[in-house]
Amino acid sequence: MQIIESISDMRQWSDRHWHGLRRIVLVPTMGFLHEGHLSLMRLARLRGDLVVASIFVNPAQFSPGEDFAGYPRDFERDRRLLEAEQVDVLFHPSEQQIFPAGAQTFVEVEKLSLPLCGAARPGHFRGVATVVVKLFSIVRPQVAIFGEKDYQQLQVIRRMVRDLSLAVEIVGHPIVREPDGLALSSRNAYLNAAERTAALCLSRALCIAERLVKRGEVKATVIIDRVRAELNNQPLATVDYVKVCDAEFLEDIDEVNEPTLLALAVRIGKARLIDNRMLKV
């Protein structure tokens, strides 16, 4: 596995393979990799000839007061994990490379960035969209893979790619979970034992909602109330949002119909955890 740290080296690599008609697949990450990320690498391998994983803890997607400084990092471990997955290139640019002094250009996906996590994290999706455009421009992938746990991020990127006519196919990968249901997240590292147990309330609440809908409940208010009750039942959890919305535009809807997303964000200890599920009538 080649480790590339500069934009110009990355571009040179990409140009060479582009001219060689090799299909490049990019998996952008913020590192501290878990099995969820590694599943993305395996999907990447299936979708192209060459897999590039990027590791960049993107300061632009953290709001003031968020956990940028304390975000978990372990480059050596990440490197070994990616090597084992036979990733071709690990692109690991410095902050200075991606946001040089004087940088002032931002990409904003307006409506889709406002609800759900956008409400609690102003500027977050602007930071995501901006860095993803840069990564696409540097790595020039034909395909890029993102996890569905960050569902809103995936939709923001899909919309951005369509709106800016970027020549990249965006592929989502289903949420990967621990055996007990907790969605994998680098931020799970923040949880102590009690909080780790408490965090199961997210996936449990999603399952309850799913069963409600299977039994014929379609009213969003009923589903949301039931989910909130389950989350509030957990003393260590503070609900940020519980939303039932249409899966493309992320607009609140009154009744479940396909495709409908149930999305939630919950604070437990110093972690802000998100999870979601498609509800099927």
Added chain:
Amino acid sequence: MQIIESISDMRQWSDRHWHGLRRIVLVPTMGFLHEGHLSLMRLARLRGDLVVASIFVNPAQFSPGEDFAGYPRDFERDRRLLEAEQVDVLFHPSEQQIFPAGAQTFVEVEKLSLPLCGAARPGHFRGVATVVVKLFSIVRPQVAIFGEKDYQQLQVIRRMVRDLSLAVEIVGHPIVREPDGLALSSRNAYLNAAERTAALCLSRALCIAERLVKRGEVKATVIIDRVRAELNNQPLATVDYVKVCDAEFLEDIDEVNEPTLLALAVRIGKARLIDNRMLKV
């Protein structure tokens, strides 16, 4: 000359030539071409193997109340002129192609978009930056050429390309003028005979400033006052701005030193005309 109207056809053309290692040069325009545009085409020819001219009157760069609907258009004439310049491809997408329903992604170059024309035309440079990113993504040029009359636009695009790590070299072309000094602009078509004569006050004022500086004047206030006096002397002209600023960041400066830009915007009749000159001590 090939005329391409759809994004997918344009991309296919570009991919084919990219793989063939041909160097593509893009000249984005809003049509109603004049000799200034044609000079850009000739420079494009020198800088690459294949020249793509785009014609797209970009609604996103007109502020409310501006001249979008009335902006001069003559596709047949433009086509003939580009054909005569041996342009390889005329890319002429519809508004629907570039801004499909639901489009909500914008590219913003923050600080550089605020002064000069940005102050009078809110959203203008956001519209420019957004459409240029789209055109770059669709046409995938190695080089793109812009006129220096729209100096702020050129700087905004240079900054954007650097900030988003876009793989395009941006080349500026000097202002092309009528024999009597008027900078060429599609908007000159708005001027009647009296206004056309009045419009000479812009280039005359720039020459006066240049001579002042050559005689040793470096104070911005003195230069600006003299330029304003010259413009105000013309009853048909209403000054929008006269600025002496540094040529990269477009920030006001007190004294001329290299590189320093003198930029002005003046309304004459229904035309808003801009012009600029580098001042050299």
